[in-house]
Structures are given as C-alpha cells and as structure tokens.
Amino acid sequence: MLSSALKSLFPHNLRFYPVPSFRTIATATKMSFPAKIQAIGINKTGDFDVVEKLEIPFPKHVPGNVLVKIQYGGVNFIDTYYRKGLYPIASFPQPLGTEGAGTIVGIPSDEAVLNNDEFKKRGYAIGGKAAVYGLGAFAEYVSVPWSRVFTFPEDVSDHHVANPITTAGLTSLTFVTEAYNVQKGDIVLIHTVAGGLGLLFTQLAKSRGATVIGTTSTKEKAELAKANGADHVILYRDEDTVQRVLEITNGEGVHAVFDGVGKDTFDNNFKLIRRKGTIVSVGNASGAVPPFPPLKLVEKNVRLLRPTVGNYIYTPEEGRRYSTELFSLISKGTLKILIHKEYPFTAEGVQQAQKDLTGGKTTGKLLIKISDE
Numbered sequence: 001m002l003s004s005a006l007k008s009l010f011p012h013n014l015r016f017y018p019v020p021s022f023r024t025i026a027t028a029t030k031m032s033f034p035a036k037i038q039a040i041g042i043n044k045t046g047d048f049d050v051v052e053k054l055e056i057p058f059p060k061h062v063p064g065n066v067l068v069k070i071q072y073g074g075v076n077f078i079d080t081y082y083r084k085g086l087y088p089i090a091s092f093p094q095p096l097g098t099e100g101a102g103t104i105v106g107i108p109s110d111e112a113v114l115n116n117d118e119f120k121k122r123g124y125a126i127g128g129k130a131a132v133y134g135l136g137a138f139a140e141y142v143s144v145p146w147s148r149v150f151t152f153p154e155d156v157s158d159h160h161v162a163n164p165i166t167t168a169g170l171t172s173l174t175f176v177t178e179a180y181n182v183q184k185g186d187i188v189l190i191h192t193v194a195g196g197l198g199l200l201f202t203q204l205a206k207s208r209g210a211t212v213i214g215t216t217s218t219k220e221k222a223e224l225a226k227a228n229g230a231d232h233v234i235l236y237r238d239e240d241t242v243q244r245v246l247e248i249t250n251g252e253g254v255h256a257v258f259d260g261v262g263k264d265t266f267d268n269n270f271k272l273i274r275r276k277g278t279i280v281s282v283g284n285a286s287g288a289v290p291p292f293p294p295l296k297l298v299e300k301n302v303r304l305l306r307p308t309v310g311n312y313i314y315t316p317e318e319g320r321r322y323s324t325e326l327f328s329l330i331s332k333g334t335l336k337i338l339i340h341k342e343y344p345f346t347a348e349g350v351q352q353a354q355k356d357l358t359g360g361k362t363t364g365k366l367l368i369k370i371s372d373e
C-alpha cells in the first residue's frame with residue numbers, strides 16, 4: 001500500500017515516478033530477436049517470496065529507444081521499495097532492478113532523435129558498452145529512451161561494464177552537487193556510510209576537500225568507510241551519534257547531512273545540523289519519514305530536501321553532463337566501486353540479494369549477473 005504522502009508525490013503521471021519503467025515505452029521493432037525473454041521481477045507486491053522468474057515479451061525497440069543486451073544488473077534499496085509497494089508500479093508483471101550495464105544491440109531510427117544535438121553527443125553504436133537507468137533492468141534485453149542510456153568512454157568500458165553504476169553513481173554525484181554543493185572545508189555527515197551509495201558519497205565529499213563523518217553498525221564497516229576516506233565513523237549502536245557529532249564539530253554541528261536511513265535517523269539530524277545547514281533526506285532504509293511540521297526548520301533555519309536522482313538527470317543535457325563527469329571520476333580513480341558480491345540471475349538470487357541488503361549485511365555494490373557478455 002502506498003502511503004498517502006507518496007501517493008500525492010506520484011499520483012497518475014508516469015513522468016514523475018522515481019524511476020521510469022522501460023516496458024511502458026516499448027512498441028514495434030524490425031530487428032530479429034527472440035519473441036520471449038527471461039526477467040526477474042514481481043506479479044504482485046509483498047515479501048521477498050513475491051520475487052519470481054518472469055517470461056515476458058521481447059521489449060520491442062521503439063524508434064527513439066536504445067536496445068541493450070544486459071550483462072549485469074545493479075541491486076539497490078529502491079528495488080525493495082518497489083517489491084514491497086512503497087513506490088508505485090504501473091502494471092504487472094514488472095521486472096525489478098533500476099540499473100543495468102551491457103551491450104547496445106539496437107539504436108534509434110527516429111529522424112528527429114538522430115538529428116538531435118544532444119543525441120549526437122552520446123556516440124551510441126551497435127556493440128558499444130553502456131549503462132542504463134530505469135525500472136526493469138533485471139531482464140535479458142531492455143528498450144530504453146536514449147537519454148537514459150549512458151555510453152562508457154573507451155578507458156572505462158573494459159573494466160567497468162560490470163558496474164551498472166547509474167543509480168548509486170548518478171545519485172551520489174548529483175546530490176553532492178545540487179542537493180548540497182559540498183565544498184572544501186565543509187563537514188558532512190553520511191548515514192549508511194559503508195553502503196553502496198554511502199561509499200560513493202564519502203569518496204566524492206573527500207575529493208572536494210570536505211571532512212566526512214559517517215555512521216554505521218559494525219567495526220568492520222567502519223574500517224571500510226575509513227579506507228574509503230571517512231575521517232570519523234560513529235558506531236551508532238554503541239555511541240550517541242548526536243553527542244559524537246557535536247564533539248567532533250566543537251558544538252557547531254555539520255554543514256550537511258546525507259541521510260539514507262530515513263525514519264530512524266530523521267529527528268536527530270535536527271540536533272546535529274548547524275545553523276543554516278542542509279539536511280538531504282536520501283532514502284528510507286529504516287522506513288519512510290513520517291509527515292512533520294515545517295516549523296521544525298525554524299530553530300536553525302535549516303534547509304531540508306528530499307530529492308530523487310531522476311529529477312537531476314531529467315533532461316538529456318543533464319544526463320550527459322553528469323554521466324560524463326561520473327565516468328571521468330571513475331576513469332581517474334577518484335571514485336572506486338567496491339563490489340560486494342555477484343548473485344545469480346534467478347528468483348532466489350534476487351531474493352537473497354534483497355535479504356542481504358535489507359539485513360544490513362552488505363557493503364558496496366551488489367550485482368546480478370544476467371549474461372556473460
């Protein structure tokens with residue numbers, strides 16, 4: 001069931017869904033491909049066991065879409081929100097996964113698209129490697145609006161085609177740029193510091209000269225976060241997060257909080273943010289943040305945002321600009337992607353990945369291996 005707050009956010013208009021579905025835009029193709037493909041997804045919302053193997057029609061290549069044969073899918077917390085029904089699904093069956101990477105097997109034929117200046121800058125070619133962003137990536141093939149397909153530069157493709165990094169990569173980059181523009185000298189707090197998104201937030205904030213404080217559950221995760229650049233890591237189960245942050249910041253509080261935990265951490269963020277600081281509510285790992293009175297912002301003139309990456313890469317120009325920067329940071333080694341584990345392309349594989357992720361057992365990126373190439 002959708003909460004009423006989320007229903008009002010995503011009522012009827014697909015364009016404002018957090019992640020657009022690949023399948024809703026598929027129409028006809030002249031290319032020769034199998035009539036049916038395998039996917040892992042759901043026919044109803046619910047617990048882990050609703051995840052099942054699907055046999056769905058080949059996602060036909062619309063004139064403005066790029067067709068991609070998926071090699072790897074990336075697992076993210078958002079997959080669990082769709083599975084549980086926290087985020088809306090337009091129709092069933094619905095393959096899960098919001099990001100994938102693989103090989104381009106079909107390119108647009110629409111003249112208007114081919115003549116679009118932004119399109120020409122993307123450099124799509126049959127056989128080229130690309131990452132895709134959109135709901136339904138855990139499938140053998142996906143048909144994706146061209147603006148949501150990001151080609152890898154030469155020096156990134158060989159090593160990084162295994163990294164469907166659009167969801168976490170573009171989220172971390174756009175959020176540290178637009179939600180709160182992290183600058184040298186800032187002190188930022190990152191909850192979920194050792195997670196898929198958190199490690200990227202940490203590396204990006206450090207590369208900009210910020211001091212990073214993180215929270216996590218175990219010593220092992222704390223060590224990993226430190227190895228990725230975190231300056232201070234608070235073990236929130238053993239230590240008082242507010243007290244430690246105020247100690248570290250000489251009572252001032254942090255300039256910004258990036259909070260992927262949600263319900264459990266939201267209230268304390270107001271105690272450890274500094275005057276005129278920014279709280280970025282990134283996600284809901286512990287549950288959605290309940291409605292709250294805007295007067296809560298008055299005490300310190302706090303800015304509060306609850307953005308989604310889709311709205312930061314909404315235009316083709318935004319998508320190109322941020323994906324180019326992301327791949328450049330990976331290529332230069334500024335951003336290192338830690339792979340937690342590869343899971344098989346089966347219902348059990350995706351269920352296990354979601355269990356591990358929601359059980360807090362993981363660090364870095366979880367992958368679903370969909371095909372060998």
Ligand SMILES: NC(=O)c1ccc[n+]([C@@H]2O[C@H](COP(=O)([O-])OP(=O)(O)OC[C@H]3O[C@@H](n4cnc5c(N)ncnc54)[C@H](OP(=O)(O)O)[C@@H]3O)[C@@H](O)[C@H]2O)c1
Pocket residue numbers: 075076077078167168171192193194195196197198215216217218221260261264282283284285286287307308309310357358359360361362363364
């Ligand atoms: N807004 C957007 O566009 C956007 C895009 C991508 C991701 N996100 C959000 O970013 C957050 C991180 O996503 P991710 O995929 O990278 O996951 P992740 O951080 O790898 O995994 C979630 C982590 O949250 C922590 N956690 C704290 N309380 C928890 C609880 N009650 N249940 C489960 N985990 C809990 C755990 O780390 P510890 O053991 O360290 O506590 C866990 O490992 C999620 O909230 C996700 O929705 C938002």
